[in-house]
Amino acid sequence: SQELEQSPQSLIVQEGKNLTINCTSSKTLYGLYWYKQKYGEGLIFLMMLQKGGEEKSHEKITAKLDEKKQQSSLHITASQPSHAGIYLCGAHNNAGNMLTFGGGTRLMVKP
Amino acid sequence: KAGVTQTPRYLIKTRGQQVTLSCSPISGHRSVSWYQQTPGQGLQFLFEYFSETQRNKGNFPGRFSGRQFSNSRSEMNVSTLELGDSALYLCASSRTGGFLGTEAFFGQGTRLTVV
Numbered sequence: 246s247q248e249l250e251q252s253p254q255s256l257i258v259q260e261g262k263n264l265t266i267n268c269t270s271s272k273t274l275y276g277l278y279w280y281k282q283k284y285g286e287g288l289i290f291l292m293m294l295q296k297g298g299e300e301k302s303h304e305k306i307t308a309k310l311d312e313k314k315q316q317s318s319l320h321i322t323a324s325q326p327s328h329a330g331i332y333l334c335g336a337h338n339n340a341g342n343m344l345t346f347g348g349g350t351r352l353m354v355k356p
Numbered sequence: 357k358a359g360v361t362q363t364p365r366y367l368i369k370t371r372g373q374q375v376t377l378s379c380s381p382i383s384g385h386r387s388v389s390w391y392q393q394t395p396g397q398g399l400q401f402l403f404e405y406f407s408e409t410q411r412n413k414g415n416f417p418g419r420f421s422g423r424q425f426s427n428s429r430s431e432m433n434v435s436t437l438e439l440g441d442s443a444l445y446l447c448a449s450s451r452t453g454g455f456l457g458t459e460a461f462f463g464q465g466t467r468l469t470v471v
Contacts, residue, residue, distance in 0.1 A: 280462070285444065286464055286465065287360075287362075287446060287462045287463050287464040288446065288448075289462075290461050293458075293459050293460075295457065338412075340411075340412065341457075342387075342389070342412040343389065343401045343404055343412050343414070344391075344401065344448070344460065345401070346398060346399040348398050
């Protein structure tokens with residue numbers, strides 16, 4: 246079965262700093278999703294990447310997919326307290342009917 | 357456009373009881389999947405439905421079951437509740453069959469506490 250490993254597990258940054266979260270898959274990536282979760286709440290959809298080399302941005306968040314390395318990265322520029330939360334990467338299987346998730350990265354942004 | 361709606365938001369049940377959770381997908385979405393989230397195991401896949409058919413099932417005991425109705429709304433049922441079933445249950449909806457090439461949106465979840 247596919248496994249996703251996220252690094253780092255937790256991150257504390259000063260407001261205004263840039264940061265990167267990585268997600269590495271043990272198997273071929275058919276599609277990669279990034280979500281944000283506030284504690285105890287639902288997952289907020291951030292981005293979906295499908296093709297190798299694909300890069301998407303939304304506000305100050307950019308995600309890239311490296312198919313060869315079976316890896317995706319999420320980069321936040323000029324972090325703000327509103328970016329705090331748990332970031333989760335998820336990958337779907339080749340049938341596209343389930344998502345496997347990484348363990349999450351807990352981000353804290355100090356004002 | 358309304359998002360994915362899960363009801364109830366919170367639930368407290370006693371061991372041995374059964375529980376039914378509901379998920380209404382985004383209008384026009386036909387695929388609904390369910391996940392269990394716990395601090396120890398993280399997010400784990402339960403099952404996925406498309407057009408009233410279960411297409412995939414995760415590694416959970418038979419006490420966990422689900423169904424999807426013709427309007428795409430889905431329910432999951434857990435019978436003979438155990439303390440370990442305490443978790444946040446999340447459902448996700450997507451437009452086409454499964455996740456391939458389509459965005460998947462999650463509801464706010466149902467927090468189940470078994471005492």
